[in-house]
């Protein structure tokens with residue numbers, strides 16, 4: 001399961017397949033990470049340094065995080081894509097096709113000046129998260145998206 005959690009400044013990626021339940025997250029920030037709660041991550045209850053430090057201590061790589069850099073990601077279901085915006089300007093997208101076998105991510109791109117900020121990963125996660133919520137199979141021909149899917 002892939003999920004995105006965010007507050008105004010930070011995005012946390014959660015890949016449940018990598019988690020081996022060492023529970024360092026629960027110990028590091030019990031307000032943010034509570035396995036009895038749904039959703040189990042609440043980004044509004046602790047400050048950014050506490051969240052960042054806790055995510056960094058995850059031994060499995062199931063939790064990772066990036067700064068948002070004032071970039072918002074939206075899921076555009078009708079357009080078969082997720083889209084990144086800096087203000088009103090589109091600065092990236094992740095496009096998928098819809099077939100009988102499920103969704104296939106075919107293209108992920110971010111404007112060069114916004115590369116290296118984790119935006120492509122946020123775009124891909126947004127599509128994967130939507131496919132999982134819809135219970136649709138997801139695959140990719142886009143090499144970057146495939147790397148995120150297999151990671």
Ligand code: SF4
Pocket residue numbers: 018019020021022023024025026057058059060061062063
């Ligand atoms: S610290 Fe990482 S590996 Fe441990 S329970 Fe939390 S997410 Fe899972």
